[in-house]
Amino acid sequence: xxxxxxxxxxxxxxxxxxxxxxxxxxxxxxxxxxxxxxxxxxxxxxxxxxxxxxxxxxxxxxxxxxxxxxxxxxxxxxxxxxxxxxxxxxxxxxxxxxxxxxxxxxxxxxxxxxxxxxxxxxxxxxxxxxxxxxxxxxxxxxxxxxxxxxxxxxxxxxxxxxxxxxxxxxxxxxxxxxxxxxxxxxxxxxxxxxxxxxxxxxxxxxxxxxxxx
Numbered sequence: 001x002x003x004x005x006x007x008x009x010x011x012x013x014x015x016x017x018x019x020x021x022x023x024x025x026x027x028x029x030x031x032x033x034x035x036x037x038x039x040x041x042x043x044x045x046x047x048x049x050x051x052x053x054x055x056x057x058x059x060x061x062x063x064x065x066x067x068x069x070x071x072x073x074x075x076x077x078x079x080x081x082x083x084x085x086x087x088x089x090x091x092x093x094x095x096x097x098x099x100x101x102x103x104x105x106x107x108x109x110x111x112x113x114x115x116x117x118x119x120x121x122x123x124x125x126x127x128x129x130x131x132x133x134x135x136x137x138x139x140x141x142x143x144x145x146x147x148x149x150x151x152x153x154x155x156x157x158x159x160x161x162x163x164x165x166x167x168x169x170x171x172x173x174x175x176x177x178x179x180x181x182x183x184x185x186x187x188x189x190x191x192x193x194x195x196x197x198x199x200x201x202x203x204x205x206x207x208x209x210x211x212x213x
Contacts, residue, residue, distance in 0.1 A: 027080035027148045031167070034144035035072075038137055039175045046179035061183035064192060065174050067101045071196065072141070072170030075163045079145045082160045083152025098166070101193060108189025127191035130173075130180055135195040138172025142203070149211040157208035165203020169196035 051057045074094045145164045154160045173195040180192070 022084050022148075022152050024077075024080055024084075027083065028077065030144045030148055031076045031080065031141060034140040035171050035175065038140045038172065039178065042137065042175050042179055046176075049179055049181050051181060051183065052178075058183045060185050060188060064104055064188040065177050067097070067104070068170045068174040068177065068192065068196070071097045071101050072167050072174060075167035075170060076141065076145065079160060079163050079167055080148060082154045082156065082163070083149050085153065085155045094163070101170075101196065104185070104189035105193045106189075108186045111186050112190075126182060127187055130176065130182070130187070130191045131194050131198075134173035134176045134192060135169060135198055136172065137176045138168030138170075138195065138199055141171045142168035142199070142207075146207060146210050149207075154211055157212060158204055160211065161207030162200050162204040164207050165200035166196055168203065169199030172199070 049057070051061075071094070074097050078094055142164055145167060149160055149164070173192045177188075177192055180187075182188070
């Protein structure tokens with residue numbers, strides 16, 4: 001004797017629709033497009049700093065912006081992975097990169113103590129402009145990552161929000177930094193790294209509400 005089909009199960013099954021699987025390369029492509037568009041807009045509006053073309057840029061310029069780019073890419077990659085959570089996922093490499101980036105503001109603050117105030121050493125008004133512009137320039141990357149997370153099923157919402165902010169702040173600051181004419185340790189270490197910290201805090205607070213499912 002066979003049992004009649006359960007109408008509730010049949011109703012639920014009839015409402016199911018096939019979903020395209022989330023592929024990591026698609027998420028990374030989305031982030032790359034957002035970052036590339038941001039860089040393009042900044043270069044059109046601000047232009048590339050001439051010091052890069054004529055060899056005037058100091059070594060710290062390449063070190064600082066290289067670290068920002070690496071932290072941004074690593075954080076974005078981690079957020080893309082969080083959309084499809086895995087057991088035992090770890091962020092050791094990313095944390096070490098963030099620790100390396102933290103050396104810049106620590107060094108800058110030591111120089112401030114040894115050589116003078118922030119205002120006297122590194123043009124505080126210009127630094128504040130770089131901080132605001134760098135933070136705002138991460139909006140496109142943040143939006144791309146939020147869209148990706150909403151398509152998936154992230155579990156650690158606060159952690160996903162934190163790393164979303166790190167990726168947005170780092171890539172936004174890197175993008176705007178290509179047009180910045182100041183290449184001192186004090187300026188780069190304080191005003192170009194600050195967007196990462198601020199964006200991370202904003203992401204941890206604001207993003208979970210946007211991706212909760």
